[in-house]
Amino acid sequence: MTAVQGTAVDVPAGDGTADAYLAHPADGAARPGVLLFMDAFGLRPRLRSMADRLAGEGYTVLVPNLFHRHGRAPLVDLPELIDPGARPELFERITPMMRELTNERAMADAGAWLDWLAGSPVVAPGPVALTGYCMGARLSLLTAGTYPERVAAAAGFHGGRLATDAPDSPHLVAGRVTAELYFGHADQDPSLPREQIDRLERALTAAGVRHRCEVYTGAPHGFTQADTAAYHEEGDERHWSALLGLLRRTFPHGG
Template sequence: MPTKTLQIPTPDGQADAFAAFPDGGERHPGVLLYTDAFGVRPELEERARELAGHGYYVLVPNLYYRHGPAPVAELPEHIGEEIRPAVIARLMPLLEEHTTERILRDADAYLEFLTTRPEVGTGPVAVMGYCIGGALAMRTATAHPDKVAAVAGFHPGFLVTDSPDSPHRLVSELTAEVHLGLSANDMPPEALVELHQALDAAGVRYTSETYPGTVHGFTMSDTDAFSASGLKRHWDRLLPLLDRTVAGN
């Protein structure tokens, strides 16, 4: 499986990114994959490789590139509960600096880069994310309805906030089909109801499912939250979504 480390030009510098794609020199549908808060690391690189093995060009940008190449914080091989608070404490200031304006500037650059790769087909792409990456995927899709045909968010966070530009307030701009794979503790029940009401009112094609027996972070095998059954269900939902929406591109 060919992989590359690439540099994406952005208005704020150069974002390093990991890319995985099928061998053979043909064009393939593009997938922009946003990481969880822990960022680009072997776990996400392996996720990109596996998805590429199903016939997709997968681009995984470093969310924190303004602070240096990935990883911007030292990460253990396994992010156990005993060390997780300390890792999050190091990353939280960087997350807080990742404003909506920066998110949207980056999204413009990432999509421009992805859709002009010689290995990527000419049709719309999919955008997906884990944890905070789910919110970034939703913001990217609402800002670029002409380029994004599918959105997937797994154990997503920050989809419903008090902000006037909360992602759930922007879903009327969506043209993409959406899947949300949730754990029971990703968001309060009332927030989930508000999100569903917004999607319904906007007429968005979506599925939203709470995966049984999971907690936040369940797809990540390098954390204590990992659920093998949750990760399998993630693939069982993600691959048909991509097949319906972008596989012919």
């Protein structure tokens, strides 16, 4: 693994300035860019460690605070082990912030994140890759369809509401996606029932998108997050294998 440098950075966004975490190889050389979309629990040590691991593989990784309109992270007092079942008040705080992050706002922000990466001296020129978790998986798909010329690959893990009946459902951008996509779905995830999994698969196939969608048997919603009660070690390691494989295919001469 390559030595890693991690720093807090501020990124200009349409509604002000967003705090973010940047991780990259410590040699300072320009590397392929990766934009990591957080889950609902926000920018915190677990996501920084995930960014560090990707940076150790040779990528420059930006993890923005998607709830920046509400302040700098952390916005919620999180326990050492996050168990929403035992702490329902967490989602009482988080849910309004999620609802206020509309597709329009999120995609305006995504343009800002991509602009910042494009202007960074530690990011190699050209399209970047995306990876997202829970709500971030949805944003990964939307960003791939909104900025196709700027996204070379996109992944999403234990995402919810990816293919609903709503007129702004993420799967409806499939026809604009040019990136290779990978989705690792949680088994028996109430936020992504089988009919949505099938609808997403049909949409991507019909649009001719290079993709793979897999259901991780036995893995609950949130399975990659080691600081939560949903953590599933086998599913997490499978996620790393799939994500790193996607990145190596996308950037065969970098990373």
